[in-house]
Amino acid sequence: MRVYQDQLSKQLSPLKQCYMIFGDDPWLCETSRSQILKHAKKQGFDEKIQLIQETGFNWNSLIDEWQAMSLFSSRRVIELTLPQAKPGAEGGAIFQSLMKMANPDVLLIITGPKLAAEQTKSKWFKTLDNHGVYIPCATPEGQQFQRWLDTRIQHFDLTLSRDAKEMLFSLYEGNLLAADQSLQLLQLLSPNQQISSQELTRYFEDQSRFNVFQLTDAMLNNQQDNAQHILSQLKAEGVAMPILLWGIFKELGILLQLKSALESQQSLQSLWGKLRIWDKRKPLYQAALNRLTLTQIESLLASASELELNLKQQGIEDWTGLSHLSLLFDPKAHLALSHIKLNHWN
Structure with missing residues (x-):
């Protein structure tokens, strides 16, 4: 039975014979495991046996543990780790044998990496799934x-x-x-x-002297010297780049909505309230709207997206690219520099 982590609690009373936790998300895997163990302990499963399918692993040891009498309690948990999620023919046969020997005093927890679709169709998986619960632990997006x-x-x-x-x-x-x-x-x-x-x-932000809001305000006001200084300080103070990109995306998204409305001959009155822009901040956006064209704002968003993509996919913190992006809030610099590609490392 396939069950996601947030619904796992409904499958713990009564406990099933076997729980399979497969996936690459550390938080989901550990939270699922801890939840099962915590509930099992309340049911008297006080002893834990840990096995790992390493090179030369003796599958008979799993049967021995399944059938052994506990030295310390009447109920035990066997945790089996499959690092490659491939028990092979021998392991599959052992699983089938175990499931035919129902034992209410033994709880089997199997963990491993994310399963491919074909693995969930294998005989060993179906055997365990019919007698237990499968918790896929893929990171949600x-x-x-x-x-x-x-x-x-x-x-x-x-x-x-x-x-x-x-x-x-x-x-x-x-x-x-x-x-x-x-x-x-x-x-x-x-x-x-x-x-x-x-x-x-x-x-x-680790008690930074400057913050992302001061940076974006300087960008909106086209205070280039101040923006570059703040950016340099934020880098020196170890502020995480995702925080800065979040602030920049937020302001560019607002600018895009406002500029699009102006291009369509719409009044900004309703948008100020909708976007929660108070009177004291309106001059910041008015200045940027008067200065930048719709195309330039869209180009800024595209450049910011490149920085974020390379940060998330390749782990590249391109502070030079971020400095370049800041300069593009000036239309004169935009005309002179916008042709330069930020992903210069490719």
Whole structure:
């Protein structure tokens, strides 16, 4: 039976004979394992046996442990790790034998990497699946990650503004472990108040002298010397580049909506409120809108996307590219420099 981690609790009473945890997401794998073990302990499964299918692994040892009497308790957990998720013909035959010898005093937990589609159709997998639960642990993306994030925010009883949620989504998509640790930190620091994106920046920027909001304000105002200085300081202080890209994307997204409205002869009055732009910040956007064309804003977004793509896919923190991007908020520099490709390492 295939069950996802957030529904696993429904499959623990009563405990099944076997649980298979396969996937490459560390947080999902460990959370699933811990959840099963915690529930098993309440049911008297106090002894744990750990086996790893390494070179020369003796599959008969699994049968021996299955049939052995516990020295310390009446119930035991056998954890079997399959590093390649390939038990082979011998292992498959052993699994079939075990499932024919039902033992309510033994719980089998099998862990390994993500399974390919053909592996879930194999005889060994179907044998175990018919007698237990399969928990696939692939890292959620997009809307699935958003749902996971919302669930964890509720779990920690936190209240976050929309901007704060968007910031967490941008910073931690693809890294559940880091996201969960950050939410635990927020629970300690702000357990009973709404958390804004500004507060998130303060928590996660390592007490920086400057922050992403000062940087984007300088960019919007075309204060190039100030922007470059802030960028240099942020780099020296070890501020994470994803935080800076999040702030830049946010402002460029707002600029794109405002400029598109102007190009369509629409009034900005309704958009100011919709985008939550207060009176004191309107001059910043007006200055950028008067200065930049729609094409230039779209080009800025494309350049920012290149930086983010190379950061996420190749781990490249291109601070030179970020400095170049900042310069492009000046239309004169844009005309002179926009032809230069940011992905110069390719």
